Amino acid sequence: MGELERRNLEVVKHWAETYNDDVKRMVSNCYAENCSAASMLGGSKIEGHPRFLKLEQRVLRVAPRRKIRLEHTHAAGDVVVVEATLFDPDKGDEWQSPFCAVLTFKDGKIVEDRTYLDETRWPGMQRKQ
Secondary structure, rough: OOHHHHHHHHHHHHHHHHHHHHHHHHHHEEEEEEEEEEOOOOOOOOOOOHHHHHHHOOOOOOOOOOOEOOOOOOOEEOOEEEEEEEEOOOOOOHHEEEEEEEEEOOEEEEEEEEEEEEEHHHHOOOOOO
């Protein structure tokens, strides 16, 4: 494994830790300001820090103790594939969802996040009708 892959895996570790503890720091520390994040199964896409934070705040209102648990990571060049589980320890099994994120890096920051998550299993994530 090269230095680039090691650096990106360290960012992914920090990404998970800050997702669990301080979402504002996660966005500012781990994502490029002009990042894009897409829900590949839900069909939605957001760009930039302000919209990303707005989405995460909506999730936190529904599940303030939501967490992710990294299951497996694979780094190749500027891309890290993450297999993880999204859960809320207060909500039980119905609030668990395995997901996969394909994270593309540039200069040590995530510039593209393509997440494959079944949003129907995670209240607060579904788009309003």
